[in-house]
Amino acid sequence: MKKDCTQEREKVIQINEGAIRDHLGKLVRSAVEETLNGLLDAEADRLCNAEKYQRNSARKDTRAGHYQRKLHTRAGEVTLKVPKLRQQTFETAIIERYRRREASVEEALIEMYLAGVSVRRVEGITEALWGTKVSPGTISNLNKKVYEKIEEWRNRPIEEQVPYVYLDGIVLKRSWAGEISNVSVLVAIGVNRDGYRRILGICEGAKEDKVGWSNFLRHLKERGLKDVRLFITDACMGLVESLGEYYSEAKWQRCIVHFYRNVLSVVPTRLMLDVATMLKAIHASEDLPAAMEKAEAVCIKLKGLKLKEAAKKTQESIGETFTYYAFPREHRVRIRTNNALERIMREIRRRTRVVGAFPDGHSALMLCAARLRHVAGTQWGSKRYLNMDLLREQDIDKALALVEAG
Numbered sequence: 289m290k291k292d293c294t295q296e297r298e299k300v301i302q303i304n305e306g307a308i309r310d311h312l313g314k315l316v317r318s319a320v321e322e323t324l325n326g327l328l329d330a331e332a333d334r335l336c337n338a339e340k341y342q343r344n345s346a347r348k349d350t351r352a353g354h355y356q357r358k359l360h361t362r363a364g365e366v367t368l369k370v371p372k373l374r375q376q377t378f379e380t381a382i383i384e385r386y387r388r389r390e391a392s393v394e395e396a397l398i399e400m401y402l403a404g405v406s407v408r409r410v411e412g413i414t415e416a417l418w419g420t421k422v423s424p425g426t427i428s429n430l431n432k433k434v435y436e437k438i439e440e441w442r443n444r445p446i447e448e449q450v451p452y453v454y455l456d457g458i459v460l461k462r463s464w465a466g467e468i469s470n471v472s473v474l475v476a477i478g479v480n481r482d483g484y485r486r487i488l489g490i491c492e493g494a495k496e497d498k499v500g501w502s503n504f505l506r507h508l509k510e511r512g513l514k515d516v517r518l519f520i521t522d523a524c525m526g527l528v529e530s531l532g533e534y535y536s537e538a539k540w541q542r543c544i545v546h547f548y549r550n551v552l553s554v555v556p557t558r559l560m561l562d563v564a565t566m567l568k569a570i571h572a573s574e575d576l577p578a579a580m581e582k583a584e585a586v587c588i589k590l591k592g593l594k595l596k597e598a599a600k601k602t603q604e605s606i607g608e609t610f611t612y613y614a615f616p617r618e619h620r621v622r623i624r625t626n627n628a629l630e631r632i633m634r635e636i637r638r639r640t641r642v643v644g645a646f647p648d649g650h651s652a653l654m655l656c657a658a659r660l661r662h663v664a665g666t667q668w669g670s671k672r673y674l675n676m677d678l679l680r681e682q683d684i685d686k687a688l689a690l691v692e693a694g
Contacts, residue, residue: 498526
């Protein structure tokens with residue numbers, strides 16, 4: 289019996305407080321506490337061979353309460369509730385290493401859960417993160433709590449006015465029954481009345497089509513998104529039509545970068561640089577009349593170069609890229625492209641690349657949402673993006689002009 293107790297003590301994980309201080313970084317304190325304490329409880333259950341308060345004939349030990357231990361991290365002070373056991377010494381240590389400097393606890397747990405389709409991979413990831421192997425069952429239980437928090441955040445009310453909204457989607461891979469298929473995740477960010485960027489929403493869509501976009505826009509509207517002045521998007525299938533159904537009062541700006549790519553897709557490689565320069569010259573115009581005049585001249589040049597398809601695409605769609613001229617000059621560079629959202633999408637791609645193919649669309653949604661939730665809490669959302677006083681001043685000027693005209 290004494291030998292067995294000695295063996296059990298050897299299995300107890302030792303805390304390396306220095307490593308915790310070095311690697312936890314900017315993690316949200318509450319998430320850190322919940323995760324670490326959840327792991328402590330799971331380890332105590334394993335040593336006792338029974339859950340807390342569970343009557344079990346195979347129980348090897350019982351709990352004797354817990355004691356608190358404070359840890360000072362760069363995320364703030366973390367309180368550990370370290371279990372005490374009657375027959376064994378539960379020493380204070382959990383995490384030896386945390387290598388994902390830019391990831392939140394939620395993302396790490398979700399990645400481990402997704403890797404849970406392979407027990408070997410789960411054990412490998414948990415050993416890399418915590419210095420010990422954590423069972424897939426423990427990760428799954430912790431992950432359920434994480435999912436609940438993310439769902440609550442994803443469905444939170446939108447209570448502020450958001451004049452500018454950017455929409456885009458990303459296509460990820462899912463693996464089911466040995467087959468690889470696509471799953472889409474749709475994302476919305478915006479600039480509020482004070483000029484700060486906000487993550488507005490994220491939803492799963494079977495694909496980027498009218499049904500998917502319609503469901504997403506309904507989701508945003510039901511949560512309170514209103515008073516949108518301008519949507520900035522690509523010309524996605526069904527998106528523009530859906531905007532008209534849910535936000536008919538808002539204007540639509542087609543991303544000029546996506547427009548350029550669309551035109552260049554029918555241009556020979558040897559002429560791409562010249563055509564790109566011509567297209568950019570259109571949007572370098574000072575005002576709308578000048579831009580329209582420049583566009584006509586470009587179309588004539590394209591036809592002269594025997595680029596009839598490129599000329600047709602330009603002539604038919606260029607007007608969709610001019611909406612930004614109706615807004616303050618200082619805003620135009622940032623509201624004529626989807627670049628503000630493209631950076632977010634690149635970050636999502638970086639995080640999802642480590643997973644590869646997801647087991648299902650919901651898993652993809654949760655990992656992407658965890659990344660967005662993390663980004664929302666960084667300087668990204670606390671640094672003013674646009675001076676929205678300029679939009680208010682423009683509204684006042686327009687109102688006064690109408691009064692004078694009347």
